[in-house]
Amino acid sequence: MEAAYRDTLAEIARIQRRPPPIVPLPFADDTMLTRAWVNDPIHDDVAPMEHHVIAPTLRGDGWSEVRFGASSIRAPSVTGGITIAPRGFGGRFDCDGRPVASNVFVSRGRLQRCADAMGLRQPAELLPRLNFADPKLFAILALIGAEAKQGGPHSRLYLETLLDLLCVQLLRDHSAFPLQDRSIGHGLKPRQVRHVTDYMKVHLDEAVALQQLADLLGLSRFHFCTAFRKATGHTPHQYLVRIRMERAKDLLDDSRLTVTDVALAVGYQTPSSFTQAFRAAIGVTPSAYRAARQ
CATH class of the missing domain: 1.10.10.60 (Homeodomain-like)
Known part of the structure; x- marks a missing residue:
């Protein structure tokens, strides 16, 4: 862990005033999942965290705004939207609703392993998103959420496969480079x-x-x-x-x-x-x- 980054679970627990409902399965590369839970309003400075935090909105409510540096993003919390807080990303979060969401905490190691398998040469970096629409990504996250809720003898193997698929989609459409450069043309x-x-x-x-x-x-x-x-x-x-x-x-x-x-x-x-x-x-x-x- 780098000293500048906060422990992900501790920071999420701090801003929500309660610990997230972690799925009790040991996943590769320090990846973690939560079950669906109601997110309370946030009006706080969120510190950079160790993990990439991926949060699909399962039931939208209210508006959210993130201010970082001289920039800001504001968007309604809509069902099917996805928020991405990349590893090391911090800023002022103002969220006035109580949406139902789940979380996937993807470690730097896991994302980089998938990037290496895809033949990407640069370090894997994600872009910040706020209630962003990506039907493919949301479908993968919905499968992860359903399997985590249902459980079964083969759940961990199935979820590990879905988590790798999640990383591939993140790298294809939500990475800082090099894939964004292909879409520019x-x-x-x-x-x-x-x-x-x-x-x-x-x-x-x-x-x-x-x-x-x-x-x-x-x-x-x-x-x-x-x-x-x-x-x-x-x-x-x-x-x-x-x-x-x-x-x-x-x-x-x-x-x-x-x-x-x-x-x-x-x-x-x-x-x-x-x-x-x-x-x-x-x-x-x-x-x-x-x-x-x-």
Whole structure:
């Protein structure tokens, strides 16, 4: 154990104020599983842990936000979503719901063993995810959870095989490199585009930075811009402006809102900057658009 990292079970027990329900089977490479359990709200700084923590949401509830460095990720807790806290990852966690989740604690050794078997040359590193959609990964985690609950004479062998399959899927779609570089040439995957654009919609009234969007997928700004443009035909800024303008048109139909109200609601701090952006995108000023609609 490295001194900078906390014992995984101790840190999980600290933030949840009770120990996690560990499955009492000895797995290879210090891998551990929990049964399904209700996660209480968290408003705490979570220290870097020894293990990669993989948490599928079995019943969603509330919203979660993670702030790390100058970046943040915010997403609703939805059934089928997956949160990944890579080994050594720490930050401020604010989770206001009580979702039902399970956990797989994957050691560095196990993930690296699978990476070596796949012929990957670099150290195995995972990307942080928050309530992220990956149906394949969730299906594997669901099988792990069902077998851990049922048990049987061959459960450990079956679970060890599933855990290796889990590591393969993590390395294929959630590793820092080199697999992400292969996907850049084809653009982002549809689920990655949805994740980014959903974030844009939730944060329309904020100054959304390019680095924040890139951090959602664990990519550099350059790679993110290139892959987003190949997937959508637009730069991230162009896409964000388009979403803002569509929302602005809906809000302008509400006569109770002033143009300033609408500007602030879609992320513009002054009516003049909003008017300039709206006219460039729609062809008329917000006031003229509203007048034509009445």
